[in-house]
Amino acid sequence: MNARVAQEIRTGRLELLPLCVEHAEEMAAVLSDPALHTFVGGAPDTPRGLRSRYRRLAAGSPDPDVSWLNWVVRLRAESCLTGTVQATVRPAEAGPLAEIAWVVGTPWQGRGIAGEAARALVGWLGRQQVHTVIAHIHPEHRASAAVATAAGLAPTAHRHEGEIRWQRGEGGPEGPVSH
Numbered sequence: 001m002n003a004r005v006a007q008e009i010r011t012g013r014l015e016l017l018p019l020c021v022e023h024a025e026e027m028a029a030v031l032s033d034p035a036l037h038t039f040v041g042g043a044p045d046t047p048r049g050l051r052s053r054y055r056r057l058a059a060g061s062p063d064p065d066v067s068w069l070n071w072v073v074r075l076r077a078e079s080c081l082t083g084t085v086q087a088t089v090r091p092a093e094a095g096p097l098a099e100i101a102w103v104v105g106t107p108w109q110g111r112g113i114a115g116e117a118a119r120a121l122v123g124w125l126g127r128q129q130v131h132t133v134i135a136h137i138h139p140e141h142r143a144s145a146a147v148a149t150a151a152g153l154a155p156t157a158h159r160h161e162g163e164i165r166w167q168r169g170e171g172g173p174e175g176p177v178s179h
């Protein structure tokens with residue numbers, strides 16, 4: 001059942017707000033630097049493209065067993081959005097499993113925002129009884145590897161489309177890795 005819903009998560013400096021279509025315009029500017037796509041592919045969306053993407057994301061996964069949970073990351077002191085975090089939660093043998101990802105706009109990078117947001121996301125998932133958390137990271141993406149480390153994930157031997165699987169919880173990082 002697709003019962004999981006993103007809730008607001010607060011940290012020392014940040015508010016992780018459930019993503020909605022009204023965030024698209026501000027986020028299109030936050031995410032406008034093509035360099036954000038160096039390791040993950042693709043290109044920045046237009047405000048219109050992002051609106052339709054956010055509408056689809058907010059409507060949720062068509063598969064009732066899978067939850068799409070998306071947040072925008074608001075920096076309280078500057079009253080502005082700075083990036084997004086996401087978790088896709090699905091059932092797995094060892095209990096629910098979340099795949100997480102993050103992006104922070106170029107002007108706000110290097111201030112620990114992604115690390116703080118990812119740590120809070122993993123903490124929130126744990127409180128929702130989601131203890132297995134994975135992320136796929138390009139082997140040369142050092143900033144993202146540091147974010148995953150800050151969130152308590154560790155690299156595994158598993159590769160997926162050239163990316164390293166990082167994992168926290170059941171089965172990892174040393175244990176067997178399910179597909």
Ligand SMILES: CC(C)(COP(=O)(O)OP(=O)(O)OC[C@H]1O[C@@H](n2cnc3c(N)ncnc32)[C@H](O)[C@@H]1OP(=O)(O)O)[C@@H](O)C(=O)NCCC(=O)NCCS
Pocket residue numbers: 035036037039040101102103104105108109110111112113114115116135136137141142143144146147150
């Ligand atoms: C990865 C990303 C989210 C990091 O955002 P950020 O807010 O700058 O990250 P933080 O400030 O929390 O820094 C995290 C760590 O990366 C390190 N770091 C930051 N930029 C770095 C760089 N260019 N090279 C190496 N390390 C870097 C920081 O020193 C910090 O390390 P520490 O925790 O050991 O101090 C951001 O670069 C980004 O959005 N990239 C494009 C999208 C993307 O690739 N997402 C990843 C998908 S899995």
